[in-house]
Amino acid sequence: MKNERALIVIDVQNDYDGGNLPIAHPPIAGSLANIGRAMDAAKKRGVPVVAVQNINAPDAPIFAEGTPGAELHPVVASRGWDHYFRKNMPSTFSAPGFEAWLRENGITTITIVGYMSHNCDLSTAIEAVHRGFKVEFLSDATGSLPYANRAGRASGEEIHRVVSVVLQSRFAAVMTTEEWIEVLETGREPERDSIYASSRRGRGIE
Known part of the structure; x- marks a missing residue:
C-alpha cells in the first residue's frame, strides 16, 4: 500500500551548524540527532524522505552556491533521500515540481523537520494547509535563532516556542520525534487543535 505521508527535511545545511546562521534553540546537536532518527524511522516504515536545499547567489552571506555552508549537513548527506528539491525562497512549495510530486505520489500529509522553525518550516506548513x-x-527536530531588528528582540x-504553539493551534500536529515514531508504529492520528480551543485555554477558560 502506498504511503500517504512524506518526511520533508528542510534546509539542513552547514551554515546552521556553526556557520553564518547558527541555530540556537533547541541546541543543534539534539535537533540534528532527531532529524537523523526521523529519517531512519521513515526509511524503515516506507515513508519517502525528501531533502530540500536552499541555494543562494555565490556572493550571498548564507547558503552561497558552491560554498561549504550551503552543502547539506552530513546527518542528511550520509543517509541519502528518496527525492530532492532545490529552492531559494522560504516555502518548499516554491521549489519547482514539489507540489506536483506530492500529488502524483498520493501524499496527503507532510512531516516537517529541519530549519528554521519560524521561516522555511513555518511558511511551508502554512502553504501546505492552504x-x-x-x-x-x-518540534525537537527543528530550530530557531535569535533576532533583533526595529520591531524588537526575541x-x-x-x-x-511561539511558532510551535501557533502551528498547533491551526496548521499542524506538533509533536516530538519519539511521538512521531510512535504514530508511525501504531497508525494513530496525532492530536490536532483549533484556534478557538487554544484561545479558551489561553484565557484560562478550559
Whole structure:
C-alpha cells in the first residue's frame, strides 16, 4: 500500500551548524540527532524522505552556491533521500515540481523537520494547509535563532516556542520525534487543535 505521508527535511545545511546562521534553540546537536532518527524511522516504515536545499547567489552571506555552508549537513548527506528539491525562497512549495510530486505520489500529509522553525518550516506548513495537505511538525527536530531588528528582540527559544504553539493551534500536529515514531508504529492520528480551543485555554477558560 502506498504511503500517504512524506518526511520533508528542510534546509539542513552547514551554515546552521556553526556557520553564518547558527541555530540556537533547541541546541543543534539534539535537533540534528532527531532529524537523523526521523529519517531512519521513515526509511524503515516506507515513508519517502525528501531533502530540500536552499541555494543562494555565490556572493550571498548564507547558503552561497558552491560554498561549504550551503552543502547539506552530513546527518542528511550520509543517509541519502528518496527525492530532492532545490529552492531559494522560504516555502518548499516554491521549489519547482514539489507540489506536483506530492500529488502524483498520493501524499496527503507532510512531516516537517529541519530549519528554521519560524521561516522555511513555518511558511511551508502554512502553504501546505492552504493547498489542502495535512502537516506534522517535529518540534525537537527543528530550530530557531535569535533576532533583533526595529520591531524588537526575541530569543531563539521564544521564537521556536511561539511558532510551535501557533502551528498547533491551526496548521499542524506538533509533536516530538519519539511521538512521531510512535504514530508511525501504531497508525494513530496525532492530536490536532483549533484556534478557538487554544484561545479558551489561553484565557484560562478550559
